[in-house]
Every structure is written in C-alpha cells, then in structure tokens.
Amino acid sequence: MVEHEPITWRAGGEMGVVNSIEDAWLVIEQGRIAGFGSGEAIPFSDDEVFDCKGGLVLPAFCDSHTHLVYAGNREKEYEDKVRGLSYEEIAKRGGGILNSAARLSETPEDQLFEESLERAMEIVRSGTGAVEIKSGYGLNIADELKMLRVIQRLKAETPLTIRSTFLGAHAFPGEYRNNHEGYVSLIIREMIPAVAGEKLADFIDVFCDRGFFTAEQTGRILEAGIKHGMIPKIHANELDLSGGVQVGVRHGALSVDHLEYLGEDEIAALQKGRTMPTLLPGASLFLGLKYAPARRIIEAGLPVALASDYNPGSSPTGNMELIMSLGMIQMKMLPNELLNAVTLNGAYAMGLEKSHGTISPGKVANLIITTSMPSFGFMPYSYGTSQIRHVILNGIIQ
C-alpha cells in the first residue's frame, strides 16, 4: 500500500484501491519512511539490509476503538450468556460494564498498568502500530483518572502510537441507577474539567444506545467535551437505532462506532459529514448480534473503518487479522477494502492519517512483513492463522 502523496481516507469505490509495487525496497531513517522504489539501484549499503524473503510489506494496523485497559476478566459472565442471558440482561443485573468497574476500583494502579501492558504488547505482536484506548470502567472521578493515567503510561512505555478517550458516559453507576441526570451532570461539571485539567484525553466518547445514554444526554456531554478541547468519537446503534449517528455527525465526531443498526436517515447524516463509520465485527461475533451493513455503507459512497473493540465484555481480542476475516466472511468486504479499513481509515478515525496508515515518505515506519503469501487476500482468507512474520514500529523490529 504505497502512496506518494498523503491521502485522507478511502471511501466508496475507492475503498477497493490499493497501490502496490513489486520487487520493492524501502528505506527507513530515524523511525520514518524515507523512500521506496523497485528494481533500480538500492540506495543503501548491504549491512543495513533486512530481507523480507518474499513477504508483503504492509502498513501496521491502526485499531481506532479499544478498551484494553481493564482489570480481571468476565469469562464467568460469558458462561451466563451461553446459558441464555442477553448482554442487556447481564448489564441490568449489575454485571457487564459495572462488573468491570467494581474490579477496576479494587485494583491498584500499578497492577492495572501491568495487566494492560500485557495486552498492549500482545497487539504489537499481532501487527497493531497505532491504537485508541478508552476509559469507562471507572465511572467515578478517581477511577476514571486512574484509567487515563495508565493509558498515559502505556504511551510512554510501549512502541505504540496511542490516542486516549474519556468515556465516563459508558454506563450509569449503581448509585445513580435512579438518577441518570445526576450522573450526566457529574460528568459535565466535574469529570470533564478534571480530565481536561490533567490533559489526559484527546477524545470524548458516550455509549449512546437503548438502556444507556440518550441522544439528548449524548449531545450535552459532547458539547462539554468539545469546550474542553476533546473531539467526539462515540458508540452508537449497537443495540438499536439510538439517534447516536445523527448527534455524532452534528457535533463533528471523528467517528461513530458499532452501527449494527443503521437506517436511511443515518446513511444520509453520514453523507453530509466527515465522520468515519467504524464497524466492530468482533462484538457481533462474541455477542451474537447482527453484523453492521458494511456493503450498504460502501455502496452509499462512504468510507468504512474496522476496529477490534478489544474489551472484556463484548470482544476480548485485539487481533486485527481476525477482525479482517470477520469483515470478509460476515460483512462481505473484499481484501483491498479490508486493508484500507484497518489502516488508513482507522488512522483517520484517530486523527492520525497524516502520520500513519499508509506506506508514504515521511510517515512513521510502522510496518508488517508477512509470510510469502500468494496475494494480500490470503491474509483475511486464512482466518485464525497469522500471516505476520515481523512487525516494525518506529523503524525498529519488535
């Protein structure tokens, strides 16, 4: 996926476009891509050469939606789900997000960091170079700040490029069960200013869906976030048509994510804005939900990004190769569309399209070297078997 000029995103029919060269060489200088070409005399000396042995060189994955900072896991709850309870029923019983919040609250910050660091390094090995990570298992000021500080430490101590998101509006904590307005007001008046005061979040997110936050509450929370310099990027329409897409586009959201439910009004809203529709097929697989209508979105001339949603409740994996396979098997996306969805379009959904997501001169040297596969389509096709041989981040082999 080589580009000489930086591009913003690929949408509609352009999602099927991937420029590539054969017999290629690529030069890295100080962690950036200095240039590339094919065939002609290679402008560097032999001792610096890394032979890709017939593999493809791809941009590293840009995973624009994760919750990979969390404490413990929810595998017991998943057994309840297998026995027949729905995601919403589990949430209503105090399980789900509230269960993760209870575990996070009793976990010291250092331990939370160690658990999260393991997941961060796991996604590095599986080819991710840039990732967005959300708070949202704190649900009170102290614990939300604890999560966001752990994200800052991951920024400093891993080779990943990380963008952080404040998701205080992920669920209503138990003590606000009958006072939703009280929690919305806590988020707006106290949490957002505290987070902004420590410069801990690039983005603001709200879970705008049936049984969680309404579109009206979402709008007010986004406005407060914007006033404090955070860009909206929201969860919408996982469980129903929530009005989330419209409220997101109206507030200039960088992305609206999930979209398992999507009507004509939502498509029309997206066509008017610059918001990236981001689909999370891991959550559909794990929760048994329907899959978002990727083909309809692309055929409406829009872009699509795919992300892992790595979290303990609805998608406990950050494996972007698997996410691409789900995009192909379940959403009928084609190989080139998948590659654009997990690289350039994911980068756009994090505001990183100028520095990540394609192999272009000047961009960060975040690259995947694959096995000597017959074509790129072999990667999503061979689901469950990784085709990644090496991962290079900031010019360094991981």
Ligand code: NIG
């Ligand atoms: O994106 N939908 C809301 N949030 C997460 C799930 C969080 C959880 O269950 O812990 C999601 O699917």
Ligand code: FE
């Ligand atoms: Fe999510």
